[in-house]
Every structure is written in structure tokens, then in C-alpha cells.
Amino acid sequence: MAELNWLSIQEAHAQLTSRQISSVELTQACLDRIDAVEDQVQSFLTLTPETALAQAAEADRMLAAGEGGPLTGVPVQIKDVMCTEGVPTTCASRMLENFVPVYNATAVERLLGQGAVMLGKGNMDEFAMGSSCENSAFHPTRNPWDLERVPGGSSGGAAASVASGQTVYALGSDTGGSVRQPAALCGVVGLKPTYGLVSRYGLIAFASSLDQIGPLGRSVMDCALVLNAIAGHDPRDATSVHQEAKDYSANLGQDIKGLRLGVPEEYFVDGMDPGTRNAIDEAVSTLEGLGASVRPVSLPTTRYALACYYIIAPSECSANLARYDGVKYGYSYQDTDDLWEALEKTREYGFGPEVTRRVMLGTYALSSGYYDAYYLKAQQARTLIRQDFDRVFEEVDALVTPTSPVTAFKIGEKIGDPVQMYLIDVCTLPVNIAGLPGLSVPCGFSDGLPVGMQLIGPHFSEETLLRTAHAYEAATEWSAARPGI
Amino acid sequence: MPLERSQVEHIASLARIGLTEDEIEMFGRQLSQILEQFEVLNELDTTGVIPTGHASGLQTVMRDDLAEDSLDSEDVLKNAPRREGEYFRVNAVLEE
Numbered sequence: 001m002a003e004l005n006w007l008s009i010q011e012a013h014a015q016l017t018s019r020q021i022s023s024v025e026l027t028q029a030c031l032d033r034i035d036a037v038e039d040q041v042q043s044f045l046t047l048t049p050e051t052a053l054a055q056a057a058e059a060d061r062m063l064a065a066g067e068g069g070p071l072t073g074v075p076v077q078i079k080d081v082m083c084t085e086g087v088p089t090t091c092a093s094r095m096l097e098n099f100v101p102v103y104n105a106t107a108v109e110r111l112l113g114q115g116a117v118m119l120g121k122g123n124m125d126e127f128a129m130g131s132s133c134e135n136s137a138f139h140p141t142r143n144p145w146d147l148e149r150v151p152g153g154s155s156g157g158a159a160a161s162v163a164s165g166q167t168v169y170a171l172g173s174d175t176g177g178s179v180r181q182p183a184a185l186c187g188v189v190g191l192k193p194t195y196g197l198v199s200r201y202g203l204i205a206f207a208s209s210l211d212q213i214g215p216l217g218r219s220v221m222d223c224a225l226v227l228n229a230i231a232g233h234d235p236r237d238a239t240s241v242h243q244e245a246k247d248y249s250a251n252l253g254q255d256i257k258g259l260r261l262g263v264p265e266e267y268f269v270d271g272m273d274p275g276t277r278n279a280i281d282e283a284v285s286t287l288e289g290l291g292a293s294v295r296p297v298s299l300p301t302t303r304y305a306l307a308c309y310y311i312i313a314p315s316e317c318s319a320n321l322a323r324y325d326g327v328k329y330g331y332s333y334q335d336t337d338d339l340w341e342a343l344e345k346t347r348e349y350g351f352g353p354e355v356t357r358r359v360m361l362g363t364y365a366l367s368s369g370y371y372d373a374y375y376l377k378a379q380q381a382r383t384l385i386r387q388d389f390d391r392v393f394e395e396v397d398a399l400v401t402p403t404s405p406v407t408a409f410k411i412g413e414k415i416g417d418p419v420q421m422y423l424i425d426v427c428t429l430p431v432n433i434a435g436l437p438g439l440s441v442p443c444g445f446s447d448g449l450p451v452g453m454q455l456i457g458p459h460f461s462e463e464t465l466l467r468t469a470h471a472y473e474a475a476t477e478w479s480a481a482r483p484g485i
Numbered sequence: 486m487p488l489e490r491s492q493v494e495h496i497a498s499l500a501r502i503g504l505t506e507d508e509i510e511m512f513g514r515q516l517s518q519i520l521e522q523f524e525v526l527n528e529l530d531t532t533g534v535i536p537t538g539h540a541s542g543l544q545t546v547m548r549d550d551l552a553e554d555s556l557d558s559e560d561v562l563k564n565a566p567r568r569e570g571e572y573f574r575v576n577a578v579l580e581e
């Protein structure tokens with residue numbers, strides 16, 4: 001029974017339905033792997049082994065009765081930003097250290113409804129704000145490829161747990177690159193769906209017009225199978241769209257002959273790691289070899305995306321996080337009878353520095369006298385950025401870019417300089433601003449560290465992105481590489 | 486233009502976040518650096534451009550006005566830092 005924890009969802013499903021293995025065995029293999037490497041990787045905030053084994057036993061009963069689907073009995077880690085009934089959900093914040101939700105996020109509910117096995121909750125940057133997982137109030141997560149380095153963020157726990165074989169797949173969330181960037185830095189596949197495709201109900205809000213839940217897995221197929229389970233309209237999320245149900249795995253294996261790909265020059269930024277550039281150039285050649293046509297395209301508004309994002313996201317964050325008042329749930333400062341002092345101390349002690357920074361930035365951008373110069377201007381820039389994408393998608397079916405301009409950096413290297421940290425997301429932010437789907441797939445190594453290629457498509461083009469990434473994955477060996485840990 | 490100390494204090498009070506002396510200095514410096522990055526937007530001619538609030542294109546979504554079960558009040562109060570009976574307990578809002 002060696003190495004069951006490294007199975008893909010597809011392989012695990014085949015072995016589970018043929019009764020070669022049981023879900024309890026598969027789950028135990030993941031728990032054993034967690035025992036072996038979690039001390040070093042630290043990708044979980046909460047482990048739920050007893051519940052996982054009970055869910056696995058139930059999944060085995062379902063499978064024996066011929067019930068269930070592709071995810072039945074397969075272990076998953078859930079990023080700690082999604083509500084899980086009866087299981088602590090902290091957002092990696094002191095503010096929610098003792099918060100236990102009384103309902104499940106819709107995406108979680110849909111996985112559990114299929115008989116998924118939840119191993120525990122994944123570490124992250126506090127309230128999903130960050131690009132390195134160092135902003136977790138509890139502990140950093142380490143990159144399985146080099147334990148001195150960050151796994152990326154904010155879904156760093158998700159990416160690291162998948163890359164180190166502690167779980168078969170994970171659910172993350174992506175507001176400015178938080179699924180794709182850690183996927184790239186840890187050498188796994190990550191998908192951010194079109195805004196509105198996956199319900200945000202029970203996803204603790206950071207920036208509501210940008211947040212989207214997405215899967216991380218060791219293969220493109222795995223991400224497609226998870227998307228099948230979590231996509232779809234939810235009346236409890238007013239921004240959830242009515243889309244016909246699709247089987248996102250159906251077209252995987254089809255070729256990409258005649259596919260029109262664009263390479264936007266603006267995504268190859270100054271200061272980009274040369275090894276990353278080489279890996280992307282080679283990946284583009286591989287895609288051409290597979291029959292796609294590739295042309296350079298230009299997205300001139302890219303240079304405004306960072307400013308646009310860092311006005312809109314903190315503005316929405318400052319409004320969303322106003323709910324943490326120490327009254328209804330969460331940390332509460334109580335050594336005073338004064339209402340205002342209690343409120344200010346609750347938020348001072350409950351929030352870490354990056355969250356405070358963004359709440360302040362957003363408060364400023366929305367404040368009287370500055371609203372037009374910042375928030376309104378950023379929303380207008382957002383329109384222009386969206387129109388730029390609309391224009392290139394008349395010429396090409398999808399875009400190919402680096403996911404991150406650099407590979408995993410050292411823990412501590414950038415944490416003292418917010419502007420440098422924000423620049424890391426320069427290739428992923430525009431996708432959220434425009435509400436587009438984006439996918440990161442491993443495309444090589446630079447100095448021994450994984451590099452990710454990002455595919456971006458028009459709204460609801462997940463099938464194209466997945467088919468393209470799958471064709472690339474099948475033609476290369478990168479996704480099969482495992483860290484030495 | 487760097488933020489002045491009084492501006493940092495004003496923002497913190499609007500956001501209802503207490504700050505230490507060191508934090509006032511640090512956030513003042515860092516927020517000024519970030520605001521500097523925003524100046525690039527001034528290059529962009531946005532005359533007559535309609536702002537985008539979110540990208541899905543959905544307009545106000547309404548549901549049928551039918552009564553549905555809401556969360557059980559015990560569940561709602563489960564995470565309350567302080568409660569009194571069926572209520573959240575808070576410090577006095579109105580002073581004598």
C-alpha cells in the first residue's frame with residue numbers, strides 16, 4: 001500500500017471503485033504522510049484525523065453500495081478561509097482564533113455531499129492578504145522544494161500540502177493570485193474560475209468583487225474534476241451566475257490544433273527571473289509544437305493593474321472587515337467599559353500588520369475628499385483593463401504568461417517591504433480585476449525551484465484553459481516531479 | 486506626498502483601529518510609499534469611462550419574497566464573546 005497519498009483523484013477513484021483500495025486506507029496514507037512531513041512543511045492550521053477517518057468509512061459504505069462520484073472517499077485540505085461546520089475556521093487570524101462556524105461554505109458542502117474526506121484546514125496569509133503565507137498569525141508554511149523558502153500565498157498551505165503529498169487535492173481562494181501564485185511556487189496546478197462560477201457563500205470575505213474559490217491539484221484533470229463538483233448557481237450568493245452544468249473533464253485529451261494563443265509582452269516585466277523567462281519561452285514553443293498558433297499581443301493597461309487592485313481590494317476589505325467588532329463573534333477586548341476603546345483594542349490586537357495596513361489603505365481611499373481620486377478612478381481603470389482583455393480575446397482564444405515573475409523566495413526576504421511583496425502578483429491581479437478564469441500549470445524549474453505558466457481566457461472559458469493545460473501537461477514531465485522531502 | 490501623522494491618526498480613528506506610536510510611524514511611511522504607486526493612474530484618461538464595480542455583469546439580484554428558515558438563535562449566539570439570554574451583550578452605548 002505504498003504511496004497511496006500520491007495518487008491523483010482519477011487514479012484514486014479508479015482504485016476505490018474497483019475496491020483495490022479503501023478510502024480508509026487512502027486517508028490513513030495521507031495521515032501517515034502528514035505525520036512524517038508536517039513538522040517541516042506546516043501547511044495545516046487544524047487537523048481533523050478522527051473526522052477524516054469517519055468520513056472515509058462512510059465513503060467506503062457509499063462506494064460499496066455503488067454510490068458516489070469521482071471525489072467520493074478522496075482526501076482534501078480546505079483553506080482556512082472557508083467555513084466548516086463544527087471545525088475551527090480562523091482565517092489565520094487572532095481575530096477568529098476561536099471561531100467555530102455553524103454552517104459549511106457551499107463549496108465545502110458540495111464536496112462533502114459527494115463523500116469527500118476532509119483532512120483539515122490549510123494555512124494562509126491572514127484573511128487571505130499576502131503572497132507568502134508569512135502573514136499567518138500562527139506560523140509560516142514552508143515550500144516543500146526548499147524549506148527555507150515560502151510556498152507563496154495566500155493559499156500557501158493548500159499548495160504546500162498538495163506538493164508534499166499530504167493531501168490529494170486542496171481548495172483555495174484567489175483574490176489577486178492566491179491560488180495560482182502558490183501553485184506556481186510549489187509546482188502544482190491551480191485554477192481560479194471565472195468570477196461568479198463558484199459560490200462564495202461561506203467564504204470569509206476579503207474583497208467581494210474579486211474573491212473566488214478554486215482547486216489546487218497535482219494534475220489538470222484533478223482540477224477539472226473538483227471544478228465539476230463546486231461550480232454552479234447558488235441562491236445564497238447573489239453574484240453566483242446561472243451557467244449550464246458542464247463536465248469540465250470531458251474535453252481533456254483533445255488536441256489544441258488551431259488554438260490561437262497570445263503572449264502579452266507586458267507580462268514579461270523588468271526584474272523577471274531569467275530562468276522563469278526561459279521556462280515560459282520553452283513552454284510557448286511546446287504549445288506551438290502541439291499545434292497552437294502563437295502571436296504577440298499587447299495589453300497596454302497592464303501597467304495600471306497593480307494600482308487599480310491595491311485601491312479596490314483594500315477598499316472592499318476595509319468595508320468587509322468592519323464586521324469584526326468583538327460583539328458577535330471573534331476576539332473581543334473586554335478590559336474596559338468603554339464601547340469605543342473596546343472596539344479599537346479588539347481590532348488593534350485582533351488584526352496583524354498586513355490586515356491593518358490594508359484596512360487603513362482602504363479606509364483612506366474611501367474617505368471623504370479622496371473617494372474620486374482613488375476609488376472611483378480605480379473602478380474606471382478597471383473598466384479599461386477589462387476592455388483591453390475583451391479586445392485581445394477577439395484575436396486569440398487564450399493568453400500565455402508567467403504566473404509569477406519570480407520563483408519561491410526566502411522566508412523573511414520581502415516581508416518588511418509591502419510594495420515589493422505586492423509586485424509579486426503583477427501577472428495574476430489583472431485576471432481578478434477583469435473577473436476572468438486563470439490557471440497555473442507547472443512548466444519547469446529555475447535553479448531547482450518550480451516555475452508556473454499561467455493561461456488566461458475569456459469569461460467561462462475554463463474548458464479551453466483546462467484542455468490546453470492538459471495537452472501541455474501530457475507533452476511534458478513537469479507535473480510528475482516531486483520534491484525530495 | 487507623504488501622509489502626515491495627523492492623517493494616519495485620522496484614518497486609524499475612522500477604521501476604529503488603535504495604533505502604537507511605532508505603528509503610527511511605520512504605517513505612515515508604508516502607506517505613503519503605496520500611495521506613491523497609485524500616481525500612475527493619473528496618466529490614464531478616464532473621462533466619461535463608466536466605473537466597473539464587479540465583472541460578472543449581473544444586476545441587482547432578487548429572490549422571491551418567501552419566508553425561509555434562518556439560523557437557529559442558539560447557533561447564532563454560539564460564538565458570542567458575551568451574551569445575556571437571547572442577546573449579545575455590549576458595553577453601554579449611551580452615557581448618562
